[in-house]
Amino acid sequence: MNDWLPILATTLAAATPLIFAGLGELVTERAGVLNLGVEGMMLIGAVSAFAVASSGGGLLLGTLAGIGAGMAASALFALLVLHCLANQMATGLALALFGVGLSAFIGRDYVSHVLDGVSGYTLLDGLPPLDPFIVGSLGLFALVQWFLYRSRGGLVLRAVGESPSTAHALGYPVRLIRWAAILFGGACSGLAGAYLATDYTPMWVEGLSAGRGWIALALVVFATWKPARLLAGAYLFGGVTILQFHGQALGLAVPSQFMSMLPYLATIVVLTLISRRGHAIRLNAPASLGQVWHPDS
Amino acid sequence: MNIDRRTLLKGAAAAAGLAALSPLHALAAIPKPTLPLKIGFVYVSPIGDAGWTYQHDLGRKAVEESFGDKVQTKYVESVSEGADAERVIRDFAANGHQLVFATSFGYMNPTLKVARAFPKTVFEHATGYKQAANVGIYAARYYEARYLAGIIAAKMSTTGTAGYIAAFPIPEVVMGINAFVRGMRSVNPDAQLKVVWVNAWFDPGKEREAALTLAAQNADVLTHHTDSTAVVQAAEEKGLYAIGYHSDMSKYGPKAHLTAATHHWEGFYRKVVQDVIDGSWESSNVWGGLKDGMVDLAPLNPVVPGDVAALVAQKKQEIIDGKLHPFAGPLFDQDGRQVIGAGASLTDEELLKMNYYVEGIVGKLPK
Structure with a gap:
């Protein structure tokens, strides 16, 4: 023991960072938007959080600044892909760089x-102190899982990801929903x-994140767009x-x-499986993922 | 300052080869420069507050301070070791810089390429192994400071086990690991060193994970051959000891930081600049150690007892005087095979090819 x-x-x-960023990207992709800029949003969030925290703002304010900065970066992406109808992959890569x-x-x-870091709080004597971020990542997982599969909003979001034109015809504000999904992804990154x-x-x-944003992106595919598999994949x-x-x-x-190669190898294996036994797994892949859509089209 | 000419024959052969290729370049002497001498520095990472590039920039500042109006220095930081490097080096040479310091291994081929096009410009390349008539190379004997740090680690450890976070299994890094454990075992014959390779020069997250892993496995003194300060910070957090690298990292772990194996380029840079100004510069291969002041230990933490500090000072003097060699025989590798017998030491050439662990290290060296 x-x-x-x-x-x-x-x-x-x-x-934990993989869970946060992965869940955010999962929600974004479930709405049919592929944002490859996770690494970039993560770094912008990291530097903003650090700047605020180390200039006397404290950790809570720093964390909020990180979330806000991630959202701001993703708002730029949303503007480009939802309103200027820019190619999602190119825009996402540009955002990452x-x-x-x-x-x-x-x-x-x-x-x-340097900062002092976060001191955890002790839940049970004898166990190591719990880190609020680690607890938060589990909370976020529960929230996303509930939202996607148990709430009306989640159903609509998934519908938008599958067929934006159908959702639009039914009267749902597709662009607004995608805006929200992109901003959520940015906040999580x-x-x-x-x-x-x-x-x-x-x-x-x-370069603090050292490629974790890219691993998070791979993780979403590895998890075949399911939060529970994403959680398991992140721990793996x-x-x-x-x-x-x-x-x-x-x-x-x-x-x-x-061993360092394994995570990427696992992702490639999953990608291969998706392309080979498509029917079983591709069911989860949002049908409109990465496609440009405009209400008037 | 003394100059070590390792593999003199090799260098001469290379020079001869180059001479055969382009006789004009090899024969053309470097002319006396017009003052102020413009000097360019190419850095692989941001200068920051500690680390490899920070130490080189201290050298640059020392040159500015010593030579005042006679020099003009310029630097470009975060130059990646690819196509960018050649562009930056070429820009320096084309803009009238008569001396260029390329401070990372990966600048080797770009430097040589640009040097062929600018035969009257002097280039100094750090940690490479290819010389030319107008390209000198320089590096430091980091392992000497590592040996001393190992002595301190063994004396301060209560578990007899230290942890070493390393980047890539190249001879330079392996040499440091082996010297560290030799230092440890010189004062505690049962001491052990556990090594974790993170396969990255710079990944604070992984470096930290590796440090915590070693901490969980009884290592109570941690050191690293990677570029961030994450290991020292992790040691501070866990109440362990740490030995920094490149720069004095004490501010990242005031309690944990026992000392650091540091590099110092000031003296060497001043000498090169003086030689270029005098018109007496010649391409050379410098591998300087404690004796030349190119490596050293950062000031010891007050928790290091006086007798340990005295022992370290004595060993340092012995290395400087040439009485002690960190790789003196009898030297056994990890499997107990004798590498060299008593009375001999590894030669520089053998050191630069080091691809085995010496005894006292847990784990296998990745091939």
Whole structure:
């Protein structure tokens, strides 16, 4: 038990940013919008959260700033793809690159500053203190799961993702719903960034997210657009990293490069399965994903 | 400052090869520059507050301070090791910079390419292995400071186990790991070192995860050969000790930070600039250590007892005097095979090819 507790704790922590960003992107994609800019929104959220928190704003305000900045970045994306009818993939990639540059620019004066980090609260004696972000990620999962499958709003959102023209004909405000889904995705990415910059590694350095946004994107596909599978996938991806570190330190002869490759390999396997046994899995893929849609078309 | 000419033959052969290719370039002497001497620095990462590039920038500032009006320095930071590097280096040369410092391994080929086009410009390339008539190379013997840090780690550890977070299994990194455990075992023959490879020079999240992993496995002194300060921060958080790298990282973990294995380019940069101004610069291969002041230990944390500090100071002097070599025989690898016997030390060439763990390390070296 004592050996497993630290592994469990670090796995939870490693999976948390993936859960936040992954859930946000999942909701966005369920509304039929593919936003590849997760990495960029995450970095913009991270640097904003860090800037506010380290300038005396405190962690709560910092986290809110991160969420707000993520939303602002996603609003730009929404404007381009929903109103200017820009290609979603190109715009998303541009947002990812823009986010890397913008966050580095904003963060110039904060490079290598450090924060105290978040102190967890103890739930049960003997257990390690719980981190509010980790608890929050589980809460967000429950919320998304409930919203998508148990609420009317979720049903409408999924309908928009499947066939925006049908939803439009039924009188649903497709563009507004997509706006909301994109903003939610941005908020979640910003939150993931805020977690990285204020809690996980409480500092700001260029490229802090180190590719986690891309893993989150892969995770949505890996999870075949289902929140519960996304949660499991995040723990799997997080756990693989942690386990390979433990294996190395214990002297197990597993090539670390192979273990580092596993999450991506798993995603490729899922993608292959989707394309081969399409009927079973593609059912979950939003039918209008990535397609430009305009009310007058 | 003393200059070590490692693999002199190799360098001469390379120079000869280059001479055969382009005789004009090899023969053309570097002319005395017009003052102020314009100097360009190419950095691989942002300068920031600590780290590899920060140490190089200290060198640049030292040059400005020493030479005043005689020099004009310029730098470009965050230059990635690809096509960008060649453009930046070429820009410097084309804009009248007569001395360019390229401070990352991956700038090797771009530097050589630009150097062929600008035979009268002096280039100094850090940590590479290809020289030319107007391209000198330089690096530091980080392993000497690592050995001393290992002594401190073993003395401060209560579990006898230290943790090492490493980037990529290249000789430079392996050398540091081996020197660290040799230092540890010189004062505690049973000491162990656990190594975790994160396969990234810079990934604060992974570095932190690796640090926590090692902490969970009884390592109570952590050190790293990666570029962020995450390991020192994680040690501070867990109430462990840490040994920084590149720069003094004490402000990231005031309680945890015992010392750091640091690099210092000030002296070398001043010498190169002086030589270029005097017109006496020649392409050379510099691998400087404690003796040359190119590596050192950051000030020790007050928690390090006086006798340990004295021991470290003594060992440092012995290395400087050439009486102690961190890789002196008898040297056994991890499997107990003898690499060299008593009375011999690894040569520089053997060091630069190091691809095995010495005894005392847990785990297998990734191939």
